[in-house]
Amino acid sequence: MEVMKNNRTLYDKIWDDHLIHSENDTSLIYIDRHLVHEVTSPQAFEGLRESGRKVHAPNKTIAVPDHNVATTSNRLTNFGSEEGRIQLETLDKNARDFGIHYYPVDDIRQGIVHIIGPEQGWTLPGMTIVCGDSHTATHGAFGALAHGIGTSEVEHVLATQTLIQQKSKNMRVEVAGVLGNGVTAKDITLTIIGKTGTAGGTGHVIEYCGSAIESLSMEGRMTVCNMAIEGGARAGLIAPDKKTIEYVRGRPHSPKGENWDKAVEFWKTLFSDPGAKFDKEFFLKAEDIAPVVTWGTSPEDVLPINDFVPSPDDFQGSKVEAAKRSLEYMGLRPGQRLQDIKVDAVFIGSCTNGRIEDLREVEKIVKGKKVKSGIRAMVVPGSGLVKKQAEEEGIASSLKEAGFDWRMPGCSMCLAMNPDQLLPEERCAATSNRNFEGRQGRGGRTHLMSPAMAAAAAITGRLTDVRDI
Amino acid sequence: MEKFNTLDGIAAPMPLINIDTDMLIPKQFLKTIKRTGLGENLFFEMRYDQNGNEIKDFVLNREHYKNASIIVGGANFGCGSSREHAPWALKDFGIKCIISISFADIFFNNCFKNGILPIIVSEEIHQNLMKDAEVERTSYMKIDLKNQKIIRNNEDQVDFEVDEFKKYCLLNGLDDIGLTLQKSDKIRGFEKEYSNKFSWA
Numbered sequence: 001m002e003v004m005k006n007n008r009t010l011y012d013k014i015w016d017d018h019l020i021h022s023e024n025d026t027s028l029i030y031i032d033r034h035l036v037h038e039v040t041s042p043q044a045f046e047g048l049r050e051s052g053r054k055v056h057a058p059n060k061t062i063a064v065p066d067h068n069v070a071t072t073s074n075r076l077t078n079f080g081s082e083e084g085r086i087q088l089e090t091l092d093k094n095a096r097d098f099g100i101h102y103y104p105v106d107d108i109r110q111g112i113v114h115i116i117g118p119e120q121g122w123t124l125p126g127m128t129i130v131c132g133d134s135h136t137a138t139h140g141a142f143g144a145l146a147h148g149i150g151t152s153e154v155e156h157v158l159a160t161q162t163l164i165q166q167k168s169k170n171m172r173v174e175v176a177g178v179l180g181n182g183v184t185a186k187d188i189t190l191t192i193i194g195k196t197g198t199a200g201g202t203g204h205v206i207e208y209c210g211s212a213i214e215s216l217s218m219e220g221r222m223t224v225c226n227m228a229i230e231g232g233a234r235a236g237l238i239a240p241d242k243k244t245i246e247y248v249r250g251r252p253h254s255p256k257g258e259n260w261d262k263a264v265e266f267w268k269t270l271f272s273d274p275g276a277k278f279d280k281e282f283f284l285k286a287e288d289i290a291p292v293v294t295w296g297t298s299p300e301d302v303l304p305i306n307d308f309v310p311s312p313d314d315f316q317g318s319k320v321e322a323a324k325r326s327l328e329y330m331g332l333r334p335g336q337r338l339q340d341i342k343v344d345a346v347f348i349g350s351c352t353n354g355r356i357e358d359l360r361e362v363e364k365i366v367k368g369k370k371v372k373s374g375i376r377a378m379v380v381p382g383s384g385l386v387k388k389q390a391e392e393e394g395i396a397s398s399l400k401e402a403g404f405d406w407r408m409p410g411c412s413m414c415l416a417m418n419p420d421q422l423l424p425e426e427r428c429a430a431t432s433n434r435n436f437e438g439r440q441g442r443g444g445r446t447h448l449m450s451p452a453m454a455a456a457a458a459i460t461g462r463l464t465d466v467r468d469i
Numbered sequence: 470m471e472k473f474n475t476l477d478g479i480a481a482p483m484p485l486i487n488i489d490t491d492m493l494i495p496k497q498f499l500k501t502i503k504r505t506g507l508g509e510n511l512f513f514e515m516r517y518d519q520n521g522n523e524i525k526d527f528v529l530n531r532e533h534y535k536n537a538s539i540i541v542g543g544a545n546f547g548c549g550s551s552r553e554h555a556p557w558a559l560k561d562f563g564i565k566c567i568i569s570i571s572f573a574d575i576f577f578n579n580c581f582k583n584g585i586l587p588i589i590v591s592e593e594i595h596q597n598l599m600k601d602a603e604v605e606r607t608s609y610m611k612i613d614l615k616n617q618k619i620i621r622n623n624e625d626q627v628d629f630e631v632d633e634f635k636k637y638c639l640l641n642g643l644d645d646i647g648l649t650l651q652k653s654d655k656i657r658g659f660e661k662e663y664s665n666k667f668s669w670a
Contacts, residue, residue, distance in 0.1 A: 017667075020659045021652060026634040028649065030659060032670050040552065042502035053646070068500065083500035090502050127670060134551040134575060148551035148575050151504075152582035160649045162656055166632065198487055199545040199571050232545070234574050255669035263669040298487050318486045318543055325485070415550070417496040424519070436491045436549060438514045 007275035009170045010239055011205045014145040014270075018128045025166050032127035032144075034157045035113045036063040036100070038091035039417070040132030044155035045094040054098070056161040061100040062122055065091050066112045067133075068417050069105055071380050071407035076106055080419040098158075111383020111409040114138040114351040118222065119385055121251025125240035125267040130157055135351045135433065136235075137228040141221035142248070143240035143270045145205070148229065168234045169279040171204035172272075175212040177286030182467040184291075184361070185220030186353060186431070186450035188212065189227040191289045194302030196282055201233030204280060207272060208238050212286035218247040219357035226352045227433055230299040239271040291466050293338060294435045294448040296326035301435070305453065305465045309336040329437055330445050331425060338463050341447070345428040346377040346458040347440070348404075348451055350414035353431035354382025356389050358451040363395045365455035365469055371403035372461035378405040378420070380412040404458070416440045429457035471584045472642035476565050476612040478538030481528050482602035488542055489549035490576060494558040507554055508561030529562075533605045539566045539612070541595070541602040546587075547576025556583045566612050568619070570595050581635045584642070586614060588629045597621070614640060 008016070018030040034057075041063070048054070055061055065088050070080045079085035088105065095102035103110045109120065114135055117123040123139045129146035130136060132154040139146035149163065157163055173196075175188055193200070206228050213224065221238050228236025245264055248254045255263045290304035301323075303310070311334030312323040327334065332341065348354075348362055359381065371377045379399055381387035387409055390396045400406050413420040414432035422428055422444025431454050435446040447463060456464040498510045515527050523530045529537065540559075546569040547555060556579045559567070566586045580587045590598065601607045601621055611620040614636060619627040638645055649656075664670070 021655055024633055026632070028652065028656075030656075030663060039499050043504050043553075046502070047646075051646075081500065087500050087502060124670070126667075132551060132553075134549065150551055150553035150556075150575060150579035150582060152553060152579065156646050156649065159646050160653075160656060161660075162649060164634075164645055164649065198548055199573075202545070202571055202574065232548070232573065259669040266667070318484065321484070322486050322543075415491075415496050417499060434489075434491070434549060436489045438495055439491050442495070442514055442519075 006273050007277065009272040009276040009278065010143060010207055010237055010270055011145065011168070011170055012276070014126055014128065015167060017126065020162060027165050027167060028162050029128060029165050031130055031157050031161050031163055032060060033117070033122050033129040034061045035117055035129065035131035035136070036061060036154070037067055037113050037131070037133065038065045038087045039067040040151050041094065041154055042087065042090045043151050044158055045098065047155040048158055053159045055100060055158050058099045059101070060161065061158065062117070063091060063095040063100050064103040064110055064113050064116055065105050067411045067415065069410040070418050071410050071412050071420055073408060075408055084418065108384040108388060111386065112351045112354060112411055114226070115354055115382035115386065118142065118247070119251070119383055121248060121254035124248060124254065124263070125244060126270050130163060134229045135226050137233070138222050138226040138351055140225035140228065140236040141218060141238050142244055143237060143267070145235055145237065147235040168205045169203055170277070171201055171206045171233065171280040171282070172278040173206050173208050173282045173284070174210035175208065175284045175286055176210040177212055179212055179215070179286045179289065182291050182452060183289050184450040184452060185216050185223040187289050187292050189224045190292050190294065190299070190302045190448060192282070192284060193227060193231045193299050194292065195284070196231055198230060198298055198300045199232040201228065201231040204233050206231065206233045206236045208236060213238060214241065217357055218243055219355045222355065223352055227299070230433060240267050291450065291453050293453065293463055295330065295332060295338065296323065297329055297435055297437050298322070298326070299433070299435060299448065301326060303338060305338055305463060307338055309334055309338065311335065339465060341463045342427065342461055343429045343447070343457050343463065344375065344426045345422060346375060346454050347413045347428055347430040347432065348378070348454055349380030349382065349412055350432035351382065351411070352433045353451045354380060354386065356386050358431065359386070359390045359395050361451045362455040363398050365452055365466065366402040366459060367398045369402055369459050371458045375458060375461055377403060377458045378407055378413065380407045381409050383409050413440050429454045429463065470642045470644055473565065473584050473586055473614055473639040475614065476538060478565070478610065479534060479536055479608050480539035480541050480568070480598065480602040480610045481534040481537035482599050483528060483540055483542045484599055486543035487545045487548055490547055490552050490555040491549055493547070493555040494552065499552060499554055504557050505561060507558035508563070511558040511562045533608070536563070538563050539568065539610055540564055541598045542567055542569045544570040546572050548573035551575045553579045553583070556580050556585050560585055568595070568598055581639060584639065586612065586639060588619065590627065590629060594627055
């Protein structure tokens with residue numbers, strides 16, 4: 001029985017298409033793509049073996065090592081740690097034993113799972129996509145319902161190609177207007193989190209819309225959706241449009257021939273109906289967004305770059321204590337000018353900002369300039385193909401000339417599982433997504449920002465307004 | 470999975486908001502390919518100094534709270550990374566229940582898959598339970614999942630909500646893969662229709 005409803009949100013539509021069964025508030029939904037990496041999957045494969053189960057749909061399951069891989073050129077023989085080596089070997093064995101798609105570390109297509117999914121055309125509009133990684137939200141940029149799951153759920157999806165879910169609420173975030181000079185997708189997504197808080201989206205799926213979102217490239221849209229999780233949401237979504245379809249066209253695993261036409265026809269129906277109901281709405285004017293940085297240890301600790309370090313007294317309730325703790329950890333004083341904060345390291349990369357467009361932004365700022373002496377600046381392309389393209393476009397040589405360390409692809413210093421880590425009290429301008437205590441190395445101090453802002457910090461050696469460069 | 474019925478235990482107070490899964494279990498412990506043995510590294514950076522010695526004033530290092538099986542935690546508990554190593558570490562340490570005002574979505578689900586009960590309470594109740602937990606004498610609580618009650622040391626009873634299906638799985642210690650596989654025919658049927666309609670997917 002098909003009921004035609006004309007007041008559904010984009011999330012409602014995708015949900016309905018994948019709903020197998022529902023009982024009370026608990027639903028079983030079908031999963032189109034399951035992305036797997038080395039850190040959150042070994043225990044799930046072990047579970048399958050112990051219970052004699054198989055992978056239900058190996059052709060919809062894609063594995064790649066990314067979190068734990070070294071980013072040095074000798075990484076095929078030097079793993080950084082013995083445990084790391086075992087974990088990579090385990091993924092290799094599991095991928096081969098269970099017959100799933102696999103991009104090993106020596107394959108040019110290897111990279112961060114959320115970068116290669118779209119790059120290879122696995123990520124398509126209207127799909128359900130899961131991965132044992134919270135930044136799966138990235139794929140929402142294509143109008144796919146994509147979110148992170150735990151390892152028990154990884155095992156569940158491997159065994160059944162389904163997930164037990166409760167439907168989330170709908171939240172709409174509109175960003176209207178024209179972005180100012182130097183303001184990027186990263187500034188949009190950080191500003192939203194700064195205003196709605198890290199629990200602002202809890203229990204919801206966010207749909208981002210409005211002219212400023214539409215104006216973004218697919219890369220920019222991925223940056224916005226990537227951090228939906230930092231805003232507490234299960235997933236972020238952007239309705240597909242011409243840009244989406246053009247991005248997807250001709251990718252290795254995107255539909256071909258008659259299937260392509262059929263798919264495009266369907267993708268054009270993926271939008272929230274005019275009468276759709278949202279449980280929560282948030283509106284932001286693009287003109288009110290400035291280049292921003294984080295000052296604390298929560299992604300909601302966001303301020304425009306021309307602002308000052310806040311005082312715990314500026315907050316209320318339990319945030320007072322949290323702010324005190326953050327300032328102490330970050331080694332900052334209330335009232336300090338953000339632009340006076342000196343950095344020791346710069347990290348450009350991650351599933352938030354490790355795509356070609358991000359590297360082009362960095363090149364624009366640093367070309368013909370030098371990284372300030374004493375600063376450790378590294379660029380980790382999001383995938384082997386991003387790296388190759390950047391080398392072909394001459395970006396790699398400009399960055400190397402400027403003094404950046406040009407690395408092999410992986411998650412690297414975003415979560416610092418491999419040897420790429422900050423030292424205690426080392427301060428880093430980072431294009432990644434989390435500034436938690438110890439995230440980039442015990443005692444390390446992270447300031448989140450856009451690639452352009454991180455590039456500017458590399459040149460001046462302090463947090464810098466990119467508009468002044 | 471171990472059944473969860475009632476729990477009598479010590480509640481440890483952790484009022485800090487936004488306790489993230491990096492705090493619960495830092496990345497260097499994610500290299501394991503096992504689910505076990507993570508308890509000693511729970512809250513690693515808050516619990517041990519750079520030389521590996523216990524930091525005395527951290528709550529779970531205090532003699533009384535070393536035996537805690539409940540945490541009363543600050544809002545947005547478990548935010549950040551999806552790592553199930555966080556509930557594995559909690560469980561291995563002996564924590565079976567976490568009470569907060571709000572939880573991050575993925576962590577909340579991960580708890581149930583590991584026999585840990587996350588309970589959401591109002592701010593007012595949260596304050597009272599936090600005060601209970603802060604004093605050793607009153608830090609004993611009883612959790613009754615079947616009747617959905619927290620019984621405080623002063624005998625006060627607090628009701629809480631829990632999703633029916635999740636409650637059923639916890640009470641019976643059920644592995645939900647087995648439950649889903651009972652619906653295999655439904656899944657196959659769905660797949661057939663689905664692949665006709667979405668031939669490209």
